[in-house]
Amino acid sequence: MDKFKESIISFLKKETKLENIELEVPPNSEMGDYAFPCFILAKEWKKSPNEIAQELSRKFKPNNVIVEVKVIGPYLNFFVNKNKIAEETIKKILKEKEKYGSSGIGKSYRSKASGELKNKKFLSNKKVLVEHTSINPNASPHVGRARNALIGDSIVRILKFQGYKVETHYFVNDVGKQIAMLVLGAEGKKNVAFKDLLNIYVEINKKIEEAPELEKKVLELLNKLEKGDKTIKNKFKKIVGVCVKGQIKILSELGIKYDIFDYESKYLWNKKTEEMLKRLEKTGKLFIDGFNRWVLDQKGYELGMKVPVLVMTRGDGTSLYPLRDIAYNLNKIKRGDNIVILGEDQKLYQEQIAAVLKELELRPPKVVHYSFVLLQDGKMSTRKGNLVLLEDFMKEAVNKAGEELKKRYNKIDLKSAKVIAYGAIKFGILKVSPEKNVVFDWEHALSFEGETAPYIQYAYARISSILKKHKIKINFKIDFSLLEQKEEAELIKLLSNFPETITKATNELRPHLAAVYLYSLAQKFNEYYHMHQILKADKNTRDARILLISAIRQVIKNGLSLLGIDVLERM
């Protein structure tokens, strides 16, 4: 908490004898910087809230931090020392530079062996494992999948920014039915390339739908695979290899990187699943059902299902996904604390996994769920081929950005076009809260105006170009009281709120908070820029304003980097 709030709260605590003081921010900065609503005291003091506010205001003595109070109706409003907040905030930003906004919570808990942070935060270990993307290796990723990768990547960036040691994992479901289908579909085709996979997958799905007896062939393939048939194993490996390579290329083009790829197949043949079963047996909740399968009873966990059980094996004893997944989870839990990004379809299943892990007295992963991206005519589906491919979206966006650049500079700078295009894609997806369904619409998705990354990048470029025109040495002997405009006060307040916003985004694993914040900052800056001269102001005011916009520039850059978005010095 900053010293401004602290000072107000200590005053109010003394005067009201309340344990918890909740301060609010008035809707309008002219009304004050912080407000205390006096309703809660009305009953006890047997006075109207307005009278209470009056009484408190008489008791208040201005100081170095809080310079004035004002009663507006039932509210007691406080005005902070604007010079002080301006000076401290701007100095802090320009000194900390790319670190500004980091609260270092990742580091602070690492240095503490145990203690209060451990109980407060869900992260308690030294290392944080973030598993995201984990797209089925059956085709080129569609836009809906990108939501997973982008949210995950942003969370990784945020955690690293806060000082956490992060390890990024990608789980490859390389032994599933869908891969078997792909193998079957590719039968007889030579040199299958990444771009062919989608068609093959859609075709084989159609074929199976028309001739369900083909399904037997799929199961046969799976069976042979599980028995370790070398030829089949290689076929799976080859096609998965082509697919993963292609997927990674696209994601890496977007600046998304992974430290470790975990292959599900690893858990198909090693003894981990057997060990897992033995361990589960000790809970006394594992039983063999009428189909001769190992099943875990999950009564008592309030799972939203008719019969709360988790099936671990097939009748023939071979493992099902949950069993392999639990083994995988165990492996990850050994390495550190876990975060997983998954679609909303995995919600119940993850609750089941969490219940299993609790049964084993292990800390379940923190799961971030997101809702699906829909198309006007329904759900996106790789199986049906009803989708917008991420790579096509990227291509279109780069084309559009290129055109815009051409309009302005009469030439296309591909690197800049990509920064703009990928920024737009990322921001467009990240600014929406993850639990919301999104309907993909080309026109909307390719817009570079309004609440978009290019708008924010533009504010950054604009500041850069001002600073280029006029280079002054950063000199802190500046009269910060010259930043007296209303817009300046609002900007400074926003800047000083940045660390708090990022802390919140970290604790709640919600990158969209950063996106929303950045837009409001860029918007406020543009407003300010149009109302007030910067370089043409008189010398002292100009120097103060230059420091202010330098600070804004730094915060925009820091914030965008948390979303994986780059900036341009000119655009």
Next chain:
RNA sequence: GGGCCAGUAGCUCAGCUUGGAUAGAGCGGCAGCCUUCUAUUUUAGAGGUUAGCUGUAGGCCGGGGGUUCGAAUCCUCCCUGGCCCGCCA
């Protein structure tokens, strides 16, 4: 049938976890800001202005009920949409 999530302006969203002052943005609409050219009596049309800015219209915050001094926010019922509920992963 049951569980989870969402419903806020014509459209896309923020705000909801922690109740508080006139419910905020963007897109689209309308009217402008700064300039150039063409014709013209005061004006009109076309274009440019780095992706910029201002004003304005547009809301029973899905609906009913409840809690509270006060509800978009909390509780409850209902409606609509998304996701899920036993040998797929």
